[in-house]
Amino acid sequence: DAMVxxxxxxxxxxxxxxxxxxxxxxxxxxxxxxxQQKSSQAPKLLFHYYDxxxxxxxxxxxxxxxxxxxxxxxxxxxxxxxxxDAAMYLCATSRPQAGADGDTQYFGPGTRLTxx
Amino acid sequence: xEDVEQSLFLSVREGDSSVINCTYxxxxxxxxxxxxxxxxxxxxxxxxxxxxxxxxQDQRLTVLLNKKDKHLSLRIADTQTGDSAxxxxxxxxxxxxxxxxxxxxxxxxxx
Numbered sequence: 354d355a356m357v358x359x360x361x362x363x364x365x366x367x368x369x370x371x372x373x374x375x376x377x378x379x380x381x382x383x384x385x386x387x388x389q390q391k392s393s394q395a396p397k398l399l400f401h402y403y404d405x406x407x408x409x410x411x412x413x414x415x416x417x418x419x420x421x422x423x424x425x426x427x428x429x430x431x432x433x434x435x436x437x438d439a440a441m442y443l444c445a446t447s448r449p450q451a452g453a454d455g456d457t458q459y460f461g462p463g464t465r466l467t468x469x
Numbered sequence: 470x471e472d473v474e475q476s477l478f479l480s481v482r483e484g485d486s487s488v489i490n491c492t493y494x495x496x497x498x499x500x501x502x503x504x505x506x507x508x509x510x511x512x513x514x515x516x517x518x519x520x521x522x523x524x525x526q527d528q529r530l531t532v533l534l535n536k537k538d539k540h541l542s543l544r545i546a547d548t549q550t551g552d553s554a555x556x557x558x559x560x561x562x563x564x565x566x567x568x569x570x571x572x573x574x575x576x577x578x579x580x
Binding site: 395 | 502513514561
């Protein structure tokens with residue numbers, strides 16, 4: 354089945370120790386998103402890639418970076434995690450186009466990050 | 470700016486129907502979505518409706534859209550314990566394919 358996969362599902366890191374979360378997709382979608390979600394609040398968009406074009410949200414801290422080496426993979430790098438960065442990180446994909454289902458985002462299971 | 474609003478909690482008895490409501494402000498909304506999130510899990514797309522429709526039914530789920538009032542609802546018939554989750558309403562517009570999210574409604578099932 355085509356899907357969005359996130360690894361690891363649970364990640365524990367220490368305060369200030371860099372961490373990388375990964376996302377892969379078999380949907381062949383050209384847009385990939387990273388969201389941060391805290392305490393069952395609505396997801397907050399950090400950034401997205403439209404093909405190779407990177408789009409950063411204005412309020413995303415510089416501590417968060419992303420890489421997309423190819424269509425299938427996207428990485429979220431947190432350079433110096435703080436206690437406030439503990440959250441669920443969700444990856445999603447979409448294929449914006451005219452017609453039905455064009456804007457629909459499909460989510461992975463998420464990675465829960467704990468910062469000690 | 471654009472906004473999507475939902476009640477934070479809904480409590481229903483098992484076997485009853487649940488109706489989760491959502492209002493939005495963007496009159497250029499093209500698609501409106503319902504996502505389900507179980508504890509500790511990702512977001513599962515339940516259903517979506519295009520803005521030129523007023524109703525969509527899929528098994529136990531019925532989505533109603535009142536475009537004039539900018540009101541969207543999700544009805545779950547015969548609510549089961551497995552329906553316990555947070556339900557997020559979201560919309561996109563012609564000008565921007567990104568999602569605008571509601572705060573989520575936590576559905577609590579009473580035995």
